[in-house]
Amino acid sequence: MDLQQFLPLSLDRINVWIGVLCTLAIYSLLYRENPLYRFFEHMYIGLAAGYSLGPLGVDILYRYWITPIWVQGQWAWAFLVPFGMYLYFIYSERYGWVSRLVIGALVGTSAGLFFQEFASRYVVQLHSTLSRPLWMSSANPEADLFGVITNWVFIIILVSVLVYFTFSYPQKGVVKNVATAGRWFLMIGLGAIFGNTVMARMALLIGRIYYLLSDWLMIRI
Amino acid sequence: METLWLSGLAQYQHAADNWFAAILIAVIATTVLVSIAITRSGASLYIRRIPGLDAIDEAIGRSTEMGRPVTMIPGMTAFGVVAVQALTIFKYITKQIARFATPMRLLTGDATVYAVAQEAIQDAYNEAGRPDLYDPDAIRFLSDRQFAFASGVAGLIQRERVAANFMFGEFFAESLIFAETGNIVGAIQVAGTISFTQVPFFVAACDYTIIGDEFYATSAYLSREPVLLGSLVGQDIAKLLFVLIAITGAVLTSIFGADAPVVKLLGQPGGWDAFFGGGQ
Numbered sequence: 001m002d003l004q005q006f007l008p009l010s011l012d013r014i015n016v017w018i019g020v021l022c023t024l025a026i027y028s029l030l031y032r033e034n035p036l037y038r039f040f041e042h043m044y045i046g047l048a049a050g051y052s053l054g055p056l057g058v059d060i061l062y063r064y065w066i067t068p069i070w071v072q073g074q075w076a077w078a079f080l081v082p083f084g085m086y087l088y089f090i091y092s093e094r095y096g097w098v099s100r101l102v103i104g105a106l107v108g109t110s111a112g113l114f115f116q117e118f119a120s121r122y123v124v125q126l127h128s129t130l131s132r133p134l135w136m137s138s139a140n141p142e143a144d145l146f147g148v149i150t151n152w153v154f155i156i157i158l159v160s161v162l163v164y165f166t167f168s169y170p171q172k173g174v175v176k177n178v179a180t181a182g183r184w185f186l187m188i189g190l191g192a193i194f195g196n197t198v199m200a201r202m203a204l205l206i207g208r209i210y211y212l213l214s215d216w217l218m219i220r221i
Numbered sequence: 222m223e224t225l226w227l228s229g230l231a232q233y234q235h236a237a238d239n240w241f242a243a244i245l246i247a248v249i250a251t252t253v254l255v256s257i258a259i260t261r262s263g264a265s266l267y268i269r270r271i272p273g274l275d276a277i278d279e280a281i282g283r284s285t286e287m288g289r290p291v292t293m294i295p296g297m298t299a300f301g302v303v304a305v306q307a308l309t310i311f312k313y314i315t316k317q318i319a320r321f322a323t324p325m326r327l328l329t330g331d332a333t334v335y336a337v338a339q340e341a342i343q344d345a346y347n348e349a350g351r352p353d354l355y356d357p358d359a360i361r362f363l364s365d366r367q368f369a370f371a372s373g374v375a376g377l378i379q380r381e382r383v384a385a386n387f388m389f390g391e392f393f394a395e396s397l398i399f400a401e402t403g404n405i406v407g408a409i410q411v412a413g414t415i416s417f418t419q420v421p422f423f424v425a426a427c428d429y430t431i432i433g434d435e436f437y438a439t440s441a442y443l444s445r446e447p448v449l450l451g452s453l454v455g456q457d458i459a460k461l462l463f464v465l466i467a468i469t470g471a472v473l474t475s476i477f478g479a480d481a482p483v484v485k486l487l488g489q490p491g492g493w494d495a496f497f498g499g500g501q
Contacts, residue, residue: 026372029402033379041376048369090336103300103337110301119233119242126463127241127488130470131479139478155471159464165434167269168457186432187424194421201397 006218020216023208129158157185240493241486249459256458257451266450268442273411276429277310277387280409281317284384290324291385292378292408294399297367298390300333303415307390308338309440309449310413312345314387319349326377327360330370335362371395375402388412388427389436392419400426413439 008017025040065081068074083102090099132151133140163175164182171179213219236243260266284291293314295307311327318325327342329335339360346355363373375398378386386403388396389412396412396419403410404426412423413431423430431439434456441449470487477483485492 029375029379033376038376038380041372044369045364045373048364048366052365087333087336090340096340099336103333106300106333107302107305114302115246116233118246119239123233123239123242123245123488126467127470129467130487131474131484131489132471133475133479134471135475137475139476139481140474151471155467158467162460162464166457166460167271167434167438168267168454169269170267171269190421190424193418194425197418197421 016215020212023212129154157182161186237497239488239490240497241488245462245488248462249455252458252462253452253455256455257448260447260451260454266454268438268450268453270442271431271435271438273413273429273431273435274439274442276409276411277314278317280385280387280411280428281314281321281323283409285318285321285323287384288323289384290326290381291318291387292374292381292383292403293325293327294374294386294388295327295329295331295334295338295390296388296392296395296399296414297330297365297370298334298392299331300337303391303436304331304334304337306437306440308334308341309444309446310389311338311387312341312348313443315342315345316349319346319351319354322351322354325359326381326383328370328374328377329360329362330365330367332362332365335360367393367395371398374399378402378406378408382406383408386410388414388423389431389439390414392416392423397422397426403427 005013008014022040022044025036026044028034029037061081065077068077083105086098087102088099089095089097092098132154133143133148134151134155136143136145136148160178160182162182163171164179164186166179169175210221214221233239233242256266281291291314293311295304295311298304298307315325325342327338329338339357342360343352343355343357346352361377364370374395377383378399379402383403383406386399386408388399388410392399392414393416396414396416400410400412400423410427411429411431412427413436414420414423415433415436417433420430420432424432437449437456438453441453466487470484473481473487474484482492482495
């Protein structure tokens with residue numbers, strides 16, 4: 001290894017060394033909390049707070065507030081930011097109720113949008129579910145045995161998991177057995193998601209290790 | 222609309238875009254409203270107790286014995302229905318810990334949730350008869366950047382050696398960082414999320430996990446508020462309705478085929494056009 005190339009004597013190498021220092025400092029938490037981690041944690045949060053101002057100004061205020069008002073002449077948007085700032089009345093004992101107008105608007109909007117999401121997402125899924133034939137017949141000439149078995153598995157899992165997620169009646173007897181089966185199916189599904197995501201996380205770890213070995217220690221891999 | 226439907230990206234704006242969806246929503250909404258009215262009239266509704274609920278009391282007891290703080294994390298949950306449900310659970314926990322003066326920290330990554338959480342937690346201390354215990358500094362907004370927030374939470378959990386860690390709300394890739402850090406310091410952890418892809422991590426790293434709709438059931442069970450209880454009962458009826466429609470539809474598809482008008486009535490855009498006319 002060429003020591004001159006390894007040491008942080010150029011702008012590129014300084015960048016790499018800072019990246020390595022940040023990486024190792026954050027990873028040091030795996031051993032225990034320490035002053036180095038604490039310093040970088042606070043620096044990270046501070047940088048993130050500063051960075052957030054950029055997207056807030058450019059992507060939100062400029063794009064969704066200033067542009068519609070000044071460029072497109074939609075002056076009614078001018079009332080939006082002052083209305084949003086009513087939230088700060090939460091710190092006033094006397095006028096705290098004003099902030100609830102904003103909170104109410106947010107909850108109401110969130111609930112209203114959910115109706116649209118329900119129709120767009122769940123009704124589509126429901127129709128897709130019920131459009132699957134459970135046996136082969138002349139009405140479904142494209143259905144094959146494998147497809148029919150898959151549809152049965154799908155319907156059984158759907159029903160049992162939905163039964164598991166009901167809460168307003170005691171789960172006894174057959175219902176309890178169906179709900180237990182639903183829980184098992186759920187766990188198998190969650191296991192598959194877990195394995196899949198762990199693989200993705202491993203890819204991230206490998207990326208970091210590659211950075212340390214290749215970019216910093218200059219080991220050819 | 223046809224193209225959107227085929228690509229699975231249907232965006233329904235008006236009832237005429239999919240009459241079946243509109244009718245189904247109206248039926249479910251009516252069911253929920255009737256259930257709420259029944260609950261408000263004083264009827265006692267049964268709600269199945271979820272095992273994770275016992276764990277909440279257990280974890281509070283343990284942190285009290287150890288004299289170490291409790292952390293409550295709604296994650297990066299934006300203010301909305303999920304955040305309100307999470308705060309309902311956190312209010313219950315706060316009322317419990319107020320009896321024993323156990324310290325708490327609520328850490329959020331959303332500014333609006335932060336503001337509302339301050340009020341909710343203060344209310345909880347007032348309702349518990351211990352307004353003197355409310356410390357505004359215990360509710361902290363760390364960062365709205367995902368991993369800056371995660372590093373802040375991980376650092377705090379380690380520094381304060383929390384005894385119990387409650388995570389309720391919507392979580393993303395940072396979920397395992399929280400849960401593993403809590404695991405390292407030996408905290409009892411109870412998590413509940415509607416984020417299906419994060420549930421496996423909570424199942425792996427937490428002592429108890431409240432999955433999917435159990436999250437809503439938890440807040441209803443703990444608060445005993447008629448609106449939440451009635452909603453839960455209404456949702457159960459809606460789920461059973463879904464099961465019924467799915468099975469009936471599958472049988473009809475098997476008999477008549479997927480393109481039969483009777484199957485199209487069950488949710489396909491345009492299926493009801495013969496009765497009500499089509500959308501845009």
